Amino acid sequence: MEQYQFEDALTGTTVTCGFPQLEAVVTPGSDEPRRCTSLFFPGCSFINYGLPLVQAVYSTLADAGRVDGISLLCCGKILSYEPDGDTVRASFEDQLRDGLVAAQVERVVAACPNCVMALRAALAADERTAPIEVVALPTVLADLGYRIDDEAARGMVAREAALDPADVKVCVHDSCPDRDTGEFADGLRALLPDGLMVETDHIRKRSYCCGSLLRAAGKPFVADAMAQRHGEEAQAVEASAIVTACMSCSFQLTVSQSTVPVFHYLELLYDWRINWEGADLYMKLRFLFDDALGAVEGTGGSRAFAALDALTAGEDS
Incomplete structure (x- = not known):
């Protein structure tokens, strides 16, 4: 089992995660917030499905001076699907805003289209956090000059599609929350x-939706039909694979x-394949603040969450 360790900029805790078992040990840190001007926010799905890629992307961004901290916290969107979800989510978002203010965050680089939408809505609701910029990861990587290597991508797809690499073509699935802005769509195509x-x-x-929202809402059969339609559309344009940004x-x-x-673009960019077939149906690592975790545990919801302590505002450490 490989170990990955992150210091969470919004909670001060150190999180050590085992992969692929997804076992986490949370170690309390300083009660004083550390200033983090630009924050990498990978999101729950990325953490659970591609933890080694989380570390790789964080290193890429940090080495380029684009971020100076990371948070493994949930964006809060999934809480809406829990019992009494609106109340629990609102409480969590209050703490999230407080954490961003305490860490003096000015910019968030988010890997997930759902996180971008959820964070922007949450931050806009408070004048303290409304000025914080939330940007899409693929656009940041493209702006840094990164591009997916043609030979590596063709080889990765060809191995699974049983094709000659020269015959490989891919199509893109654009996610629902990116429809209005197209940031992930633009960034992915640039890469x-x-x-x-x-x-x-x-x-x-x-x-149209891949079906994941319907699955989260408890409608797996409709969700599967949506996914199958995407496969048929890819086949209709003679695409060898689907590439997503989510x-x-x-x-x-x-x-x-x-x-x-199906490939996430980061798999192609970093030439590292996620074991999708081995991924658990329900994610194991969703991190909330202590108070939000207590509220969720009291509702009888079926999803698993873990707690990270909240910071309080104070002097820079």
């Missing part, structure tokens, strides 16, 4: 090498359709 991509009929604002989409499209293989 893809020329000549590798073909487009389906339903992209960007015309894209970990939840990648999981849903992998486990619920078998027409074409």
